[in-house]
Amino acid sequence: MHRPDLITLLPFLAWLPRQNRASVGQDLLVGLTGAILALPQSIAYALIAGLPAEYGLYAAIVPVIVACLWGSSWHLIGGPTAAISIVLFTSVSPLAAPGSADYVGLVLLLTFLAGLFQWLLGLLRFGALVNFVSHSVILGFTLGAAVVIALGQVPNLFGLDLPSQATALQSLLALGGHLREIHWPSLLVALVALAVALLVRRLLPRWPALLLGILAGGALVAALPQWMSGVPLVSAFEGRLPPFSPLQFDLDTLLRLLPAAVACGMLGLVTSLSIARALAGRSQQMLNANLEVRGQGLSNMVGAWFSASLSAGSFTRSALNQQAGAHSPLAGVFSALWVALFTLFGARLIEHIPLPAMAASILLICWGLVDIHGVRALWRVSRSEFLVMSLTFAATLLLELQTAIYAGVLASLFFYLKRTSRPRVQQWREGEDDVLRLEGSIFFGACPYLQHRLQRCEGARVIVEAQQVNFIDYAGVEMLHQEARRLLGQNRSLTLRQARPQVVEELLKLEGPEHCPVLFET
The missing domain is CATH 3.30.750.24 (STAS domain)
Known part of the structure; x- marks a missing residue:
């Protein structure tokens, strides 16, 4: 028996000794399935965040291991997400050129600050604060983020080289002035990747549709080198495990990143806890919210030192993890280790991935973020909450994303106070x-x-x-x-x-x- 104070320090000791050979073997196979899904998503999210492709893989390794071992949920798996990636991009791109060494350093510093904020919330048992970010705010933000991400990927879809913009409206205006410059081979590659992914989703729903779509786009480029010579490819990188990245703590930089770090930290916690609660309800698990908050914070604090951008719970990977029959958080640990093996030995394959095919897969991810059923249900149940969702959605399109989160939270609190002020x-x-x-x-x-x-x-x-x-x-x-x-x-x-x-x-x-x-x- 382990002492209670030791389990508090090392919470995985509460469940790890109960595992046996059969459960570990099952978790190993489930982890492989999760890694296959994580590979294309992680690369796509790195590109959304303005980071080199390998940083998406790094974010799916160390933070995932730490969150699984020090968290509370049996089935939650984290990593880079679409919404957080776009917030990182809009927060840091005004301070440094995307993809540069300075940009990467700022993203990692923001990740550490967001993780520190999350860990402190859990340490002070303030995990319930994330409940003040209402479902309507998350719904509106997610819809807006889907539009922002999609508009940001349209240039890659069309083979255009356009500078990034701070808001969705600016991106749309910039895109409108270059529609005559479409690179038609790039568009063809994107359409092939999109068609294959949709076909696989329809006919073989258990297969990795995004990965197969990307492979189809790459195969088209390789089969027609003369016609496809101008199609841009993902930048190659040297295969290695996540490198140690010392953080630079400059007071002025810390103060500039702090508002975005708090917004990203809150967004990550709301996303992770929402997913963890949904999964816990299905598996009859008693979820420890404060422990989960501390685990998420620790994963980002540690991950930032190992080249990992901000991570949070992924509903797609977590739901797959549960449905595939994961017995314990070891499935998430194994998933991260499978991704690490690919990063070490399969990195040369990434340089053959066409950017238009990646853009097509990102568009599918964006479509998955659009919750039409949720919007309709919100309209039927509560017009005031629907208004909060609409305001958050509009703010996401017109303002920087971290500002949109604050605007949505303030709108939600306003309507809550208005309702409670007239009991x-x-x-x-x-x-x-x-x-x-x-x-x-x-x-x-x-x-x-x-x-x-x-x-x-x-x-x-x-x-x-x-x-x-x-x-x-x-x-x-x-x-x-x-x-x-x-x-x-x-x-x-x-x-x-x-x-x-x-x-x-x-x-x-x-x-x-x-x-x-x-x-x-x-």
């Missing part, structure tokens, strides 16, 4: 008494509305049925005392009926039980 009140007469049944908390935001409702009552007694009031703050206590004294001056009274003990206790604290103007009734 539900039912009112009726009992003889000469006015009775109000209150459903909600009595806090500073709701005090003006509740005070207005109390002042409209004309009965000899004003009775508040408070059995559904869970919380009252100082502003609420002060307001009820003020209204009770006003009614006493008119030979009337304010009575709380069936109030919870914690509410009564707070009301009696202000002036003591003997001087409290509010009456209580069971």
